[in-house]
Amino acid sequence: MDDLERQRRLRLERDALLDTPNCLACLHRMEPTDVDGVPVWQCPECGTTQPA
Numbered sequence: 021m022d023d024l025e026r027q028r029r030l031r032l033e034r035d036a037l038l039d040t041p042n043c044l045a046c047l048h049r050m051e052p053t054d055v056d057g058v059p060v061w062q063c064p065e066c067g068t069t070q071p072a
């Protein structure tokens with residue numbers, strides 16, 4: 021992997037982190053998933069979902 025590729029990946033990871041909401045109930049970082057084909061965020065800790 022060259023430097024440009026590494027920088028691009030780092031930027032993508034940072035953006036993904038910034039865009040990831042925290043669970044309103046327990047403040048865990050939510051994970052992207054989908055329910056019936058609709059993208060949503062789901063908390064791995066308490067199972068709360070919210071629209072992506």
Ligand SMILES: [Zn+2]
Binds near residue numbers: 043046047066
């Ligand atoms: Zn939660």
